[in-house]
Amino acid sequence: MAYEFTKEDLEEIEKIKAKFPEVMPATLPVLWVAQNRFGHVNPDVQRLVAETLDLPEAHVHGVAEFYTQYYKEEKGKFVLDVCTCLSCQLCGGYDILEHLEDKLGIKKGETTDDGMFSLNEVECLGACGYAPMLQITNDTYVNHLTKEKADQLVDSLRKGEVPEYEQIDMPLRNAK
Known part of the structure; x- marks a missing residue:
């Protein structure tokens, strides 16, 4: 091409x-x-x-x-970048990655046969306080992941529904 x-x-x-x-x-x-x-x-x-x-x-x-954000090969419509750095790892990042591999029927670094999803394991995405988390196609973060939340995400994306930006307030120090 x-x-x-x-x-x-x-x-x-x-x-x-x-x-x-x-x-x-x-x-x-x-x-x-x-x-x-x-x-x-x-x-x-x-x-x-x-x-x-x-x-x-x-x-x-x-x-x-x-930079991992630049895709060196064709990817699926939705690229799921699952963080497995220390904070995410300690909070279940690898469990989420393995769960998504099973749900999508692919391994990290692969794309589903229908071209809908690519799955990547990535280093820190800078949201350690919201671990485990993933990023959808260099854009939307999905925080505090559970297997159920990951399932809902995949089901929504299959329908073309991308989650909206999720604002998470930081806890106030010394709040009374």
Whole structure:
């Protein structure tokens, strides 16, 4: 497949480039433009980004490989990133990951045959106080997961219903 940015993408990329004194810092946001356009940033897409920014392919590849949020291959419609870092691990992150593997019939790193779900094990997503948790396609966090809550999530996503942002208040210190 030949990858090309649309006219609108190129206009957005020019706006991004204008924000920086040099082009190299534009790599991350332009990779987002690419991922939003193509659903991933495989090596061919990375090459397109490098050519568009007139940067070495090795630089763009290094940036894309460093961040788990950039998908280096095609993924399912919904990507479930299950955190298994220490806080989530201690609160059952691996149990949730294994439960989702069983429910979806795939292992971490795989995509369901219908293309609906990809399942990933990821490092810290920065929500340790809400463990265990997962992120849906680089966007919505689902906190305080239980197996039942994970089942409800998958069932809702199958219907195309993405959960809304869940605000969780932080406990006040020394509250009286």
